[in-house]
Each structure stands twice: as C-alpha cells, then as structure tokens.
Amino acid sequence: MTQEEAPEDEFSIHWIEDVVNDVLEREADTYLISSGKSPSGSIHIGFVRELIVGDVIKRELERRGKKARTMFVVDDFDPLRSFPPSTSLSSDEWMGTPYSDVPDEFGCCESFGAHWANELVETFPAFGLDPEVVWTHRIYETPEMLDAVRKCLKNTETIREIMIEFVASAFSDEQKQEYVESMKTWYPASVVCPQCGKLQAGGKGSIVPNRVLNYDEESDIVTFKCPACGFAGNTPLSETRVKLVWRIDWPAKWYVLKVTCEPAGKDHSVKGGSYDTGLEVSKRVFGWSGPVKVPYEWVRIGGRDMSTSEGIVFTPRSWLEIAPPELYRYLMLKTDLARAVNIQPDRIPDMIDEYERFERIYYGLEEVDEEKKQLVKLIYPLCVTGPIPDKYVPKLPFRFAVTTSQLEGLLGEDAVMEQCEQVLRKKYGLDIVSEEARNLIPLRLRRARNWAREFGTDRDRIEVPETVPPEVISTLTEKDLAFLKQMVEVLEGGTLDDEALQSAVFERARKVGLKEKRAFVVLYRIIISKKYGPRLGPFLNLLGNAWVLKRINSVL
The missing domain is CATH 3.40.50.620 (HUPs)
Structure with missing residues (x-):
C-alpha cells in the first residue's frame, strides 16, 4: 500500500x-x-x-x-x-x-x-x-x-x-488598495513583440509582461511597448500576436x-x-x-x-x-x-x-x-488499456522475473524463456503456455530488470561473478567444505522441486554440524559473493544442477 x-x-x-x-x-x-x-x-x-x-x-x-x-x-x-x-x-x-x-x-x-x-x-x-x-x-x-x-x-x-x-x-487592505490601483490601466492580454519575439521580459521571479497598454474598440487597434527590447507599436488586433493572461x-x-x-x-x-x-x-x-x-x-x-x-x-x-x-x-x-x-x-x-x-x-x-x-466488474474494464481479453492471460510473477531477468547473460535467452514458461505451467496448472502469455514474458523480464537496477535493494540486485573470488574461498572452513560436499550429493541425485531443495540445505547443514544460517551464507557467497540473495531453493533450480555443481566443485 x-x-x-x-x-x-x-x-x-x-x-x-x-x-x-x-x-x-x-x-x-x-x-x-x-x-x-x-x-x-x-x-x-x-x-x-x-x-x-x-x-x-x-x-x-x-x-x-x-x-x-x-x-x-x-x-x-x-x-x-x-x-x-x-x-x-x-x-x-x-x-x-x-x-x-x-x-x-x-x-x-x-x-x-x-x-x-x-x-x-x-x-x-x-x-x-x-x-x-x-x-x-x-x-x-x-x-x-x-x-x-x-x-x-x-x-x-x-x-x-x-x-x-x-x-x-485574501490581500491586506494596503495590498488590495495597491492592486486595485494597478488594475485601473491593466488589460487582460499581452503582445508577442514583432521585434524581439517576447511576450515578457525577465524570468521566473522578475517577470514584466508585454502587456497591452490600450485597446481602441472603434479602430480595433492595440497599443504596446515591449519591456524586453523597447519596441512600441499601435497595430490592428487582427495583425498582432496577442495572448490572453x-x-x-x-x-x-x-x-x-x-x-x-x-x-x-x-x-x-x-x-x-x-x-x-x-x-x-x-x-x-x-x-x-x-x-x-x-x-x-x-x-x-x-x-x-x-x-x-x-x-x-x-x-x-x-x-x-x-x-x-x-x-x-x-x-x-x-x-x-x-x-x-x-x-x-x-x-x-x-x-x-x-x-x-x-x-x-x-x-x-x-x-x-x-x-x-461487483466492484471489480466495474473498475477492471477502466484499468485495461485495450480490448478486454475473453480469458485471463497468465502473468509471470514479478519477483521471479526480478531474479530471472538478471541471469539472462549467464543462462542464455532460450534457457530463461524455458524457465519462465515452466513457472507459468506450474503456477497456473497449464499443459501449454498460450502465445499471448508467452509474448508478455520478455516485457515482464525487461521491466523487472529495470526496476531492480533503479529501485531494488542490494538483495534484489544480482551479479554472478565468472569465478568464485579468492577472498571468498579463503573464508571457507572445514565444516563449510563438508556441507558443500553434501550438497554435491544432493544435486547429483537429480532435480528436486524448490521446497525439497530448500529443505535439503537445512538437512545437510545439520548433518555436518553447520549452523543453518551459515549454510545459506556459504552458498550465496560462492554463487553471488554476498551473504544473502533470492530465496535459495528457487534460485538454485533457476541456475540448474549442472551449473551449481560446477560452481561448488570449483572450490572443493
């Protein structure tokens, strides 16, 4: 809100x-x-x-x-x-x-x-x-x-x-008296000076309009003197560029x-x-x-x-x-x-x-x-910017798009699109992702990536180094390495869903006596060089078992 x-x-x-x-x-x-x-x-x-x-x-x-x-x-x-x-x-x-x-x-x-x-x-x-x-x-x-x-x-x-x-x-008596006096010769229009092209002299805070000084109804003549260049004129209204205040x-x-x-x-x-x-x-x-x-x-x-x-x-x-x-x-x-x-x-x-x-x-x-x-029936059609679709067009969850969009350079465009379609199929129980839904994916990814760069927190922004930095490797303890070997076993055992993979991190950390919080830090550090990041189970699945295995093995 x-x-x-x-x-x-x-x-x-x-x-x-x-x-x-x-x-x-x-x-x-x-x-x-x-x-x-x-x-x-x-x-x-x-x-x-x-x-x-x-x-x-x-x-x-x-x-x-x-x-x-x-x-x-x-x-x-x-x-x-x-x-x-x-x-x-x-x-x-x-x-x-x-x-x-x-x-x-x-x-x-x-x-x-x-x-x-x-x-x-x-x-x-x-x-x-x-x-x-x-x-x-x-x-x-x-x-x-x-x-x-x-x-x-x-x-x-x-x-x-x-x-x-x-x-x-709302003026004071003195201000009102001054204003009334100034209005005695005031006209509701200004002239674009034919000499210098200005409607007024000065800028914000010090403006002097090129006000009409007199208007003769019978002759339809306007009189003016430009405060910007000094040019004075008496010209027919029909031949004068005049603007009302x-x-x-x-x-x-x-x-x-x-x-x-x-x-x-x-x-x-x-x-x-x-x-x-x-x-x-x-x-x-x-x-x-x-x-x-x-x-x-x-x-x-x-x-x-x-x-x-x-x-x-x-x-x-x-x-x-x-x-x-x-x-x-x-x-x-x-x-x-x-x-x-x-x-x-x-x-x-x-x-x-x-x-x-x-x-x-x-x-x-x-x-x-x-x-x-009934409220939604009234308001939703007024929110739509074009024809209202007959059926709901599934949308990629924006937060998923925030993470995924930043991995396109690492995973490749085709792999990212496949991951996105897989999420749509799972979230909405689809056998096939419609063309309309598929066409919305690139725009959703672009907006999510732009949002992360401009307005996201440090946690939202993801950058994966090509290799694990030496300063990260040097901090890994024996328990950290034992935990990573356990994760290799998990990943070599085949693909798990997001929740099962998340749970496996907890279980394997406990198995080697590593604090659960530390286990998450270890994985985030070797992947994105930060102590935190997107929810780990979905993030690991997004990267894919093969990539994560290669990354872990590079530090063992």
Missing part, C-alpha cells in the same frame, strides 16, 4: 458516478473532456492522473450511450519562464518567448514546446489514452479565438472587477473549444483560484456556465511533490520502463480524487501483485464476496 493510498480492500469510486452525473446535466451532442499542460520540460506522471480521469469520464459516458471525446491542449503559447536543468539553450536569448517559438535543442521537433509535449503524447497508447492533441499557438491563429480575444478586450472593465474579486480577496486564456479556450468538463489539480482548483476565476469569466464575459469542474489531488513519488520546472520529475516513459500502465490506471481509479497518491517505486512488486490479484478476481480465479466481485 502506498503511503496515502487506500488499502487493497478499500476503494473510493463514487467520484466516477458523481462526476458523470454532473456532466450529464449539461446538454451536448458530444461531450468534450479537456486537459491542458504547459510544456516547460519533461511532463511528470502526476499529470497522467488528469488524463486518466478524463478518459474514465469519457468511457462512462459512452457506456451510457452518449457521444464523448477527450482533448489534450498543449499550452505552448505560454512564455518561457525558466529552463529545466541541463538545457543547453541560452536563457538570456529565449526567456519570455512562447514555447512554440523556442527551438528544439534536440532537433527532432518543430519547437521546444513540441519536444516535451510529444514525449508525453508518445506514451498515450500505452496508457490507453486517445485524446485529440491541440496546440494553443494554433488555437490563437483561428478566427474564433481572435473573436474571443476581442470580446475580452472589450470587456476589460468587467474582467478587472473579476480579477479584483478573486485575486485580491492565464486566468482569462483558460476560459476563452473553454468557450472556443466548447469544453464540457475539465479536471484540474488542487493548485488551480482551490476556492477563488484560477479555475473559479475562469468560471466567473465564462458567465460574465462569454455568457455561459463554463465546464464541470473536477478537482483532484496530486500524485507524489517517494513522498515528494513533482515539479517540471524544478527538475523533480518521474515521467510516464519512466513508469513504462518498470511497471505496466494498467497498474497506474488502477492506482488512480481506486483512490478518491480528493486524496493524494504517493507512489513508492521500491514497492512496485507488491503493487503489481495486488493489481494482478484484482485482475484474477475479474476472471473468477480468486474467491471473494459478491460486493467485491
């Missing part, structure tokens, strides 16, 4: 029905569930919670016979405020420039923003996501968005009132795209925050109610909040390297939206075991009460 997550037998799924019912109160031919993110660097996996929430709402609407679709809005028209660590681009040159105009330092995408957005988008199929991808800089090129910008500029006084009401509500940009896009529902993290969803500001702008400027608000708590990794700008990132791609995407969907679905999910990567094997037991319940392979069965 992760730190802030419900125990295995506790689920908080009422939010699904509650949200869908709220959405259905809106009349729409096709319901649109939107999500958005600024591509300021690698987008962390916490954001995928928002995408999964939107996907689940869409699936439930479709299950009820409604038309629904999802959309991912890439906010690449936002100005660059800071670069993520290790970026080679010049901050002085590009700070304040829209992400869509900053070049991709890797040369594979059309812009800096496109590069980091595409890194996320490429993982969508694996996570069972299929939103339409929309780029904000292109939205601003449409006549619909131009009209929305014009409407906002014409309603600047109303927007000023809304901003004072929502932004200044964040709290106004969001509701303008809702209006233009006709968004029915949008989940949002707690930072935007707090009372009086940017979401509530946007809903008020929707009502008083655009004349509609705005989308259904779906707040959710953040996802944490190892107890830490993630931040793209600060380089604290665990990406969706990183998750796919160590764990199945279905597990991530499961963790998001079982936890109430108001609760944070704290994922401990070192506990991935336990979480995989939990999810795969959940999966077996769906297929009637685990005994549970009727209430749990």
